[in-house]
Amino acid sequence: MPQTLSAPSHSEILIRKSRFIGCVQPVADRAAALATVSRLHQEHPGAAHVCWALLAGGDSAAVDDGEPGGTAGRPMLAVLRHHDLDGVMATVVRYFGGVKLGAGGLVRAYTDAVAQALQTATKVPLQRQKQLCCSVPFALEGLVRREIDSAGATLGEVLHGSVVQLHFSLPEPEVAAFVARLSHVGQGRLGWSD
Incomplete structure (x- = not known):
C-alpha cells in the first residue's frame, strides 16, 4: 500500500568537501513541487545545484539541475519508488566543494542524501x-x-x-x-x- 510522509524530514552529508542538504516532504502535485524548488533556489543562492524528484498521484519528475544526466534526479526518484511513496518529493541542494565526484560518486551522494532523510521521516498510509x-x-x-x-x-x-x-x-x-x-x-x- 502506498504511503506518504506526515512532515518534511532533512539530512546533511559532506562528501569530499561537497555539502549535500537533503529533504523529503509531502506535496500535493507538480505545482507545489515547483514552488518548493523555486523557494530553495532563493534560500540557497550560492548552491551549485538544486536537484529534485517527485512522485505525486501518477505524476513523476526527475531533475538533475546541471549535474551530469541521470546522476541525481533519477537515482533520487528510484529511492522514493523503492519505499513505495506517493505524494512525496525529494530535494537535494549541493554546494560544490571543488572536488569532482564522478558519475558513480554523484549517484551515491544523491541517493544517500534522500535515504538518510527518509530514515527519520514518519510514513503514513496514503488516503486518496x-x-x-x-x-x-x-x-x-x-x-x-x-x-x-x-x-x-x-x-x-x-x-x-x-x-x-x-x-x-x-x-x-x-x-x-x-x-x-x-x-x-x-x-x-x-x-x-x-
Missing part, C-alpha cells in the same frame, strides 16, 4: 482524497460547514452567488456515507457536483 462540490441555500451554509468540519474534510473554495458552493475534499472511503448523511440533513435541498 475525493474533491466534492456542494451547492446549498444560504440558510444551510452554517450547517453544511459544521458537517464538513466534523467529518474532518478539508474545505477549499467557497463561492457565494444565488446559492453557496462549497468545495472540499474527503478521503474516498468516507464519501458515500458523508454525501448520504448530508443529503438527509439538508432535506433534499443540496446539489452535488464533482
